[in-house]
Amino acid sequence: MAIRTCLNLGRPQIAPVTLTKSPSRNCKFSVQSCSLSSNQSHKQLIVEVKEKLGRDYHSLPVGKNGRDDEEMILWFLKDRKFSVDEAVSKLTKAIKWREEFKVSELSEESVKSIADTGKAYVHDSLDVYGKPVLIVVASKHLPAVHDPVEDEKLCVFLIEKALRKLAAGKEQILGIIDLRGFSTRNADLKFLTFLFDVIYYYYPKRLGQVLFVEAPFIFKPIWQVAKPLLRSYTSLVRFCSVETVRKEYFTEETLPANFREKTL
CATH class of the missing domain: 3.40.525.10 (CRAL-TRIO lipid binding domain)
Known part of the structure; x- marks a missing residue:
């Protein structure tokens, strides 16, 4: 039925050419958009975690391995499959533990005897x-x-x-x-x-x-x-x-x- 229609219109080759080229462009665009969208989404989630930690756990330290450390935040987001609430929960415990354990004070000298x-x-x-x-x-x-x-x-x-x-x-x-x-x-x-x-x-x-x-x-x-x-x-x-x-x-x-x- 579709073939006969194209033949009746006197342009049997137009339909296949359009159908092969158009999806190719759209496909490339989709891959690029998906990649950009993923990066933007991650940055957005990092900001959400930072804001939530700053608002609800402002007493936590900042800086390297602190509540505003974006590299650490991203790692815990990956671990928690990009769930903001779960990442915040696990990060809060981790940052508190680092503070209580005094991780930043550990050195070659402090552990030398053992x-x-x-x-x-x-x-x-x-x-x-x-x-x-x-x-x-x-x-x-x-x-x-x-x-x-x-x-x-x-x-x-x-x-x-x-x-x-x-x-x-x-x-x-x-x-x-x-x-x-x-x-x-x-x-x-x-x-x-x-x-x-x-x-x-x-x-x-x-x-x-x-x-x-x-x-x-x-x-x-x-x-x-x-x-x-x-x-x-x-x-x-x-x-x-x-x-x-x-x-x-x-x-x-x-x-x-x-x-x-x-x-x-």
Whole structure:
């Protein structure tokens, strides 16, 4: 019917030419508009969060990691799927926690005594994917010996240090838990609870992956207890060997010293 109509009008080629060109222009315009609209929408939401925090939580600090830090606001908006109310709720808790924990006062000097145990550190080099690397040597964590408050300070300081090493365009860090030599004396459910709460509530989605390296059989029951604490982070955990760390995450030059093959 449509073909006959076009033929009767004496212009059978006009309809298909118009139909192929017009959608192409509209499609390009739609993609550009969508991108612009998305950026404008994000900026608008950031402003909404700032205004709400300023109005309802004016006692919160301002500046870096404060209630007017747009980078931090955007990160929490992303985490909360751009819900203003949910982002405000989570941000408020995070900013209050940072103030109470005195995160801004943590320094190399303030955590030196516990850092000197070698139980955890930020690796000098990035992994092959450009992520800063936070390494924990589980066999050196001794909850019966070390002050738990100092452990918590070291934990937060190292997360902050790793995040400062993020390159432009990168957003996440790699965690490596070296479980070689792990025993029951190293098990610490209380500290694990603190660690996962900190990551979930105050540094959401900053952890790209966690490697559990050479997990011994004794670690399995501890993992079953700890697993629910990770919530959505469970999917980020990978149990692997030292060889996997060497081959898949670092080059010969950037490999951490304690993962290098020992030479006689």
